[in-house]
Amino acid sequence: MLKKISVEDIKELRNKTGAGMTDCKKALEASSGSIHLAVEILRKKGLASANRKSNRIATEGLIQSYIHAGSRLGVLVELNCETDFVARQPEFHRLAKDIAMQIAACQSVQYISRDQIPQKTISYEYDIELQKEDLVNKSKEIRKKIAEGRIEKKLNDLSLMNQNFIKKTEMTVEELVKQHIVLLGENIKIRRFHRFILGEGLETKNNNFNEEVSNIIKNN
Template sequence: MSKQISAEYVKELRSKTGAGMMDCKKALQASGGDMELAVENLRKKGLALADKKSTRIATEGIIESYIHSGSRIGVLVEINCETDFVARRVEFQRLAKDIAMQIVACPSVSHVSLDSISQNTIDNEAKIESDKEDLINKPNNIRNKIIAGRMEKRLKEISLLNQPFIKNPDITIEELLKQHIALLGENIKIRRFEKFLLGEGLIKKVNDFHSSIVNKS
């Protein structure tokens, strides 16, 4: 006989994983009410489903925007799915808004994924690391290991999919996407994004009050 699980407990699991209500109920029953085990099992299921759908073509979706308080930074992001039906789902639109907010919250992020980072960027980052003073006198084998470790960390810092989700740091943005793939039944991809920083690239005028006073005297 399956264990009785309260609706509140099911809703709690749904909020943690984004999985459907029935899937959450079944996971809790299968785990004997163990929330952590149910979360783990649902995440594994979501990853498996997402991996199966990851090669499917996704050309529908939406372009979402987010302007941060103060209107000094904004983001446009394109999120793709397979059908217009899913693009209009509130869960998909909420995901797009969360992704836009995530990009604003991560100033170091400049690429969607590790795979989208150009070789030129990788080479430049490697040169910066190899030229750091604390590595100059290290033996080559140790120096190379340190550089490799720092490079791995640095590339993850600029990759959106590798960021901890701001609303739930226990999962990454990649895992968040996979949860929604499992929930909505379609492949979902972040195609591209653009940040807009107020005044970026402009030469700002500096008022030198001291010089102006001296010149007038």
Template sequence: MSQNISSDYIKELRLRTGAGMLDCKKALQISEQDIDAAVQYLRKKGLASAEKKSSRIATEGVVDSYIHAGSRIGVLVELNCETDFVARQKEFQQLARHISMQIAACQSVQYISLDDVPENIILNEKAIEASKDDLADKPSSIKDKIIAGRIEKRLKEITLMNQAFIKDPNICIQELIKQHIALLGENIKIRRFTRFILGEGLDKKEYNFKNEIESIIS
């Protein structure tokens, strides 16, 4: 337990788990500097503490914006924490930026979590899956299992918290949030977001330039 622990190992473990420096050092000592084993140890401890914090009220935070290159996609997101002190921390503001970029990159995302998906959307998805031709001859028990699996997959596609983090596909957005709860010591919530796509919802008139020129000449 008195072994010297590499500062690079501690830094990597903090980035991967969001745990405190002393906890990371202890985890590396226990795991004999095995990073993966240390991650597992800290998930049982550090992320469990994040779960407890997740029920606390978060009314401070930031509204972050992201405009993608070319200015054709823009995102506004409200990220909440418990205090203005944490809202001003670099790590919290960087998290808001990462989430904004995630929303811009994942255009199928419509809701924050599974709890936010309206019941009528779920029922509609079930009706669509149930009517597909490849299930017509399946026994009811098998058909129900296939539909349930497809619905689960579909709902994950449209919810932000279930998306793989674009900067580290080994974790999802929900895990990223938990890491920052453990790191900053406060509850963190994505409250709402809006995505703007240039021209979305407009009827775009298509021009036939050849016919237009001929019409002008005649």
């Protein structure tokens, strides 16, 4: 017997995914009322829809800022969409603010996506891994396999789109953006960002400020 789809189930699924009420109802019906399976259905549907829009030109949007408590850390991010209409929507503004906060929290992030990381940087990091002491006495094949695994993690750490979203760690930033592409019906691109840390580049006492900021933001 099929489970009756309640309004509460639909609202819960909408809160989890940001999808429309009709799409949530259809996903719940297709999954026999399972929230978990319905989330997967909507994610797959959203991924396909977002991928179709990913090559469309996005030149509108906004520049969003995030200043962390204490004014010692700030971020500027440019988020693009296709029309000024979408750029004015509160969902788009919240997305931009969330991305700026994510950048503030993820101190290792230097690039928007992995394909922006220069090959010379990848080669340099790979050579360093191969020369580490714990790999010296291992065979060439084992060294290569371990180094490749470490580089894979390193590249993900450097890429904003590969980060787990700090407010919903079950999804990545890339999935978050694609969710909003489906929600707002336009291509959305993170074009560029810059992180400002008070005193960065100056000679200061050694502390755990970056770690402290990350922990505070994650606990908000």
